[in-house]
Amino acid sequence: MDLDEPEPVQVDEGALVAAAKRDPREFGPLYELYVDRIYRYAYRRVGTHHEAEDITAQTFQQALQALPAYEWRGLPFGAWLFRIAGNIINRRGRTAGREVAVEDVTVFSGFEQADDDPADYVWRSEEAGALAELIRTLPPDQQRVIVLKFSHGLKNREIGDLMGRSEGAIKQLVHRALVSLRATMGRSYA
Amino acid sequence: MPDRLDVDLVEDRIERLNRAIDRLVDGGPAPVLQDPDLQELLSLAGRLYLELPRDLPDPAFRTRLKAQLTDEHPVVGHRRAVLSAVEAPRRFPYVAALAGIAALLIAVAGVGSLALWSQRDSGGTTDGSQLVRTVAVTATSPLTGSTLGFATATMSDVAGVSIETPDAELSIVPEVTTDLISPTPAPTESRDLPSEGLTPGATTAPDSSEPTASTAAPEPTRPVEEGVAAIPPVDGTTVEDGPVPLASGGGSGPDSGVTFVLDTQLPDLGSSSLAYVLEPPRVDPEAFVGEVGAALRIEGDVRVNEATGEPEYSVDAPDGTTFRWYPSSGEFSYAAPAGAMSDALDDQMALERSLEWLAQVGYPVERLKQDAAVQQLGESQWLVETWAEAIPQPGVGHQLGTRIIVEGNGTVTSATGYWLDVTGTMTVPLLTAEEAWNEARTGAGYWHDGGTAAAGGEMRCGSVTLSYLLTDSGAGSLILQPVIKLDGVFLDTLGSETPVSIYVQATRQGGENTP
Numbered sequence: 022m023d024l025d026e027p028e029p030v031q032v033d034e035g036a037l038v039a040a041a042k043r044d045p046r047e048f049g050p051l052y053e054l055y056v057d058r059i060y061r062y063a064y065r066r067v068g069t070h071h072e073a074e075d076i077t078a079q080t081f082q083q084a085l086q087a088l089p090a091y092e093w094r095g096l097p098f099g100a101w102l103f104r105i106a107g108n109i110i111n112r113r114g115r116t117a118g119r120e121v122a123v124e125d126v127t128v129f130s131g132f133e134q135a136d137d138d139p140a141d142y143v144w145r146s147e148e149a150g151a152l153a154e155l156i157r158t159l160p161p162d163q164q165r166v167i168v169l170k171f172s173h174g175l176k177n178r179e180i181g182d183l184m185g186r187s188e189g190a191i192k193q194l195v196h197r198a199l200v201s202l203r204a205t206m207g208r209s210y211a
Numbered sequence: 212m213p214d215r216l217d218v219d220l221v222e223d224r225i226e227r228l229n230r231a232i233d234r235l236v237d238g239g240p241a242p243v244l245q246d247p248d249l250q251e252l253l254s255l256a257g258r259l260y261l262e263l264p265r266d267l268p269d270p271a272f273r274t275r276l277k278a279q280l281t282d283e284h285p286v287v288g289h290r291r292a293v294l295s296a297v298e299a300p301r302r303f304p305y306v307a308a309l310a311g312i313a314a315l316l317i318a319v320a321g322v323g324s325l326a327l328w329s330q331r332d333s334g335g336t337t338d339g340s341q342l343v344r345t346v347a348v349t350a351t352s353p354l355t356g357s358t359l360g361f362a363t364a365t366m367s368d369v370a371g372v373s374i375e376t377p378d379a380e381l382s383i384v385p386e387v388t389t390d391l392i393s394p395t396p397a398p399t400e401s402r403d404l405p406s407e408g409l410t411p412g413a414t415t416a417p418d419s420s421e422p423t424a425s426t427a428a429p430e431p432t433r434p435v436e437e438g439v440a441a442i443p444p445v446d447g448t449t450v451e452d453g454p455v456p457l458a459s460g461g462g463s464g465p466d467s468g469v470t471f472v473l474d475t476q477l478p479d480l481g482s483s484s485l486a487y488v489l490e491p492p493r494v495d496p497e498a499f500v501g502e503v504g505a506a507l508r509i510e511g512d513v514r515v516n517e518a519t520g521e522p523e524y525s526v527d528a529p530d531g532t533t534f535r536w537y538p539s540s541g542e543f544s545y546a547a548p549a550g551a552m553s554d555a556l557d558d559q560m561a562l563e564r565s566l567e568w569l570a571q572v573g574y575p576v577e578r579l580k581q582d583a584a585v586q587q588l589g590e591s592q593w594l595v596e597t598w599a600e601a602i603p604q605p606g607v608g609h610q611l612g613t614r615i616i617v618e619g620n621g622t623v624t625s626a627t628g629y630w631l632d633v634t635g636t637m638t639v640p641l642l643t644a645e646e647a648w649n650e651a652r653t654g655a656g657y658w659h660d661g662g663t664a665a666a667g668g669e670m671r672c673g674s675v676t677l678s679y680l681l682t683d684s685g686a687g688s689l690i691l692q693p694v695i696k697l698d699g700v701f702l703d704t705l706g707s708e709t710p711v712s713i714y715v716q717a718t719r720q721g722g723e724n725t726p
Contacts (some may be wrong), residue, residue, distance in 0.1 A: 045531075045548075046281045056273060063267040074272050074518070078279075079523075085280055086533070088547035089625040090594060100495040102490040111448060112540075116567065152262055157270075171259040172267040176237060177304040183269075199252040201230075206255075 034098045042088055052081060059106050066110050068135045071174055078108040155205050164197035170195060219373055224249060232256045235310030311582040326623045379474035418606035423654065426531040441684065442486060442692050446718040450607065450657045451540060451689055464654040464713065471652045477644035480677045480695065484717065487602055487691040489611075489681075491541030498672040500524040500536045503572045507534060507545070533573075536630075537688065544624040547574075561593035565615040569597075574630060579612060591619030602633060606678035607659050608713060631689065639693065644675045647695035647715040656694075656715040670711060672699040680714050693717040 032054060040047040059080050065075035083105050084091075091101065156164055162184070169180045177191040184191070224246065231242040235525050244250040370490065443449045447462035492499070500513045504526035516523045525535040533548040556564070562585050569576050584596045598604055599611040605611065613628030644648070650656065651672075678696040679690055694714040701711040 046532075049277060049281045050282060052277050057268060058267040060263070060273075061266040067327070070269065073266070074268070077268065077272075078276050079516075081280055082259070083544070086535075086544050086625060087627060089592065090614055090627070108460060146574075152259070153267070154506055159272065162271060167259060168263070168267050168270055170232075171236070171256065171268070172263040176233075176267070184271075192225050195232065195256075196225045196228055199255055202259075203255055205251065 038058055038088075038091065038098055041085075042091070045085060045088070048085055048088070051098055055102050056081070058099065059102055062103060063110065068210055076109050081107050083109075155202060159198060159201050160204055162194060163201055166191060166194045167198050167202070219325050228252055228256075239660050266469070280564060292325065292508050296416045327373045330503050332403050341697055412699075436571045441686075442690055442718045444717070445657050445680055445682060445692070445694055445714055446655070447657060449508070449685075451681045451683050452648045452713075461488060462658060464651070464656055464658045465667070467654070469654070470669045471648075472669060472671045473648060474671050474673050474699070475675065475723060477648060478643050480641055480675075480717070483638050484642050484677065484693040485636050486639050486693060486718065487633055487639075488684075489602075489629075489631040489689040490540050490634045490687065491631055496522070496524045496536060496538040499538075500534065502528050502532055502535070507532070509534060511631070529559055540683070540689065541629050541631040543628060543630050545623070545628070547622065549618050549620075549622060553618070556591070556617065556619045556621060558587070558593065561585055561595055561617045564617050564621050565595035565597070565613075566622065568615065568626065569613060574613070574628075587614070593617045593619075597633075598629075599629075599633075602691060603679045604714070605681040605691065606694070607657070611691070624642055634688070639717075641677075641717045642695060642715070642719050643694065644695060646719075647717065648675065648697065650715045651713045659714065668701055668703040670699055670701050670713070674698045677717065678714065 032050075034051070034054075037047075037051050037054075041051055056077065060073055060077045063080070064070065066088070067073055067076065070095035081103055084102055087175055159167070165184065166180060169175045169183065172175075177195070178188045180186075181188045181191045186194070218280065227246075228249050229246065231244055231249075233243050235253070235257055236381055242253070275670045354541075373583050390593060416487055422655075497513045497515065504513065509526045509528040509532055511526050513524055513526050516525070522539065523535055525533055525539055527533040529537065529550055533544075534543065562583055566576055569579075578600055578602045579597045583598075584594075586594045586596075588594050593616070595615045595617060596610060597611065597615075598610050602611060602672075609629065611629050611631065615628075616625035618624050651670075661708040674697075675722055676696050676698070678694050679691055680694045681691050684690050695717045697715065698706050699711055699713075703709050
């Protein structure tokens with residue numbers, strides 16, 4: 022199987038925004054476009070998955086709430102999302118009395134500078150990007166166990182707590198997920 | 212059915228694989244498994260461990276959040292179209308929501324002639340687009356001291372009448388107000404709108420640079436005892452730009468690499484100006500949100516989210532209607548499903564509906580300017596903006612007031628704003644324009660718009676004016692402080708030119724303030 026990263030798809034964000042403004046259920050494509058990047062942005066700054074989830078959720082909830090008043094000015098929709106996320110992180114740091122590093126809050130012109138690097142948009146490497154795409158083809162529970170195990174580095178027992186399963190069931194799920202992924206890759210990884 | 216031996220073998224394989232994976236991710240020496248199939252799976256596990264980023268979201272979280280965002284927003288109207296209700300006798304907003312109001316109604320019945328339901332005077336029209344009210348009857352919250360709701364009646368009905376409910380938590384004191392709703396407007400008059408505001412697409416946002424604090428200041432409500440040192444700095448970490456940032460961006464200035472060119476005469480900005488201390492209502496946030504939720508008929512428990520640092524209190528309905536309140540900054544936001552499509556509204560009715568909504572949730576509408584801006588956003592959507600009275604508006608971010616989206620069917624689908632009281636003012640000494648310019652040249656201040664300056668460029672300043680920014684004091688209050696605004700263009704290293712504004716703190720540090 023070809024592991025080359027697919028060509029980036031040109032997305033008409035203006036149309037997506039207009040559709041979501043008409044019907045919030047149409048927010049899905051915008052969400053899919055940015056959720057991973059917002060999450061990564063949050064995770065890099067707060068350092069825990071728990072907090073990154075909170076910030077990501079709050080970011081998208083605020084954006085959806087404010088969408089009717091959002092004025093499309095041709096800037097990427099993500100610029101707005103990064104600003105919302107940045108504000109949430111700023112407030113969090115401010116309230117917690119922690120010093121917020123300048124680079125963490127510099128979202129000049131709405132762009133998170135760390136995300137201005139096109140090579141950084143999706144994954145750190147093309148191969149990892151392709152791998153992640155393949156993982157997304159697995160059943161949801163197998164996707165989850167792989168991410169929790171190999172990205173988040175959780176122990177089987179911890180994964181079991183999160184997924185409401187026994188440690189033994191998680192071991193089986195890890196095995197199944199690896200077998201499925203290998204099949205999906207057509208053994209071409211070796 | 213597999214025999215026991217097969218099962219044991221499979222379980223043993225799974226166990227061996229997992230033990231090897233655990234050794235791998237624990238950083239131990241790479242294990243080697245004799246079974247080629249297991250070894251292949253282990254290699255794949257090793258690759259996943261090495262190549263997968265550590266910052267991937269949990270897929271379950273990703274899916275769950277998407278479902279929350281998109282599945283809980285039904286579009287088909289199941290909410291009552293408000294316009295039809297406007298034409299019908301309008302009830303006091305809290306009648307259905309709060310049991311305590313029932314006692315009020317009994318009391319009203321006892322008074323006899325007092326009608327707390329909306330009435331139209333004999334001089335009113337009957338087309339529903341223009342309601343004639345001679346006075347507003349307001350209900351006052353003991354929590355906030357602010358308006359909980361209003362109904363209409365004639366002056367003779369309510370003058371001098373005071374009613375209190377037996378409900379200790381909610382006293383309702385009708386009071387005659389004339390500033391909220393002017394008496395008997397002619398059918399074609401706009402009650403609160405400036406004439407130009409009636410034009411679809413027009414807005415009349417106050418220019419923050421025009422009124423200086425010296426001319427727009429209210430009587431100080433409470434002297435500020437803190438000195439100039441209480442004025443927070445103006446940079447990317449302190450500027451408060453509202454419940455949700457607007458599309459344009461801003462942040463701290465660049466450290467280096469930017470040259471500065473002054474293309475204008477530096478003006479005399481005066482020697483002092485006012486700074487304002489703004490504070491959210493001092494109430495129990497949970498009770499407050501519960502009260503607002505009840506007013507909006509959101510039947511749900513108040514939830515508190517403190518995970519992100521700034522506590523958020525919210526109440527959510529199953530249909531996606533939600534009200535959020537941030538007690539540390541006085542910001543609120545509301546969202547609701549749109550309901551059935553309709554374009555039966557006009558500017559005046561959109562304004563009416565917005566004020567009605569604000570009063571319904573208890574927002575202190577009496578502290579808003581009498582003029583508002585109404586802008587039709589599409590075929591069936593209106594944006595109504597209001598501004599707090601007697602204070603200047605910040606040059607960046609949300610206005611100190613409200614932004615409300617009203618659908619053509621009268622449904623308020625979005626509302627954001629600040630819910631703040633002016634609790635103090637102080638006169639602060641100002642930098643000169645030249646000093647502010649020199650400050651800006653060091654990269655100080657808050658930069659707004661202008662493109663990315665990380666790679667350097669040239670800032671050409673075309674004008675210098677006095678403006679205001681809302682900043683977080685970090686001590687439970689917000690400071691609306693004077694800033695010196697330098698407008699110009701930013702030319703980046705690639706030659707593109709974009710407008711830029713730099714807001715430099717205007718308060719002279721080390722000076723004496725005058726409460």
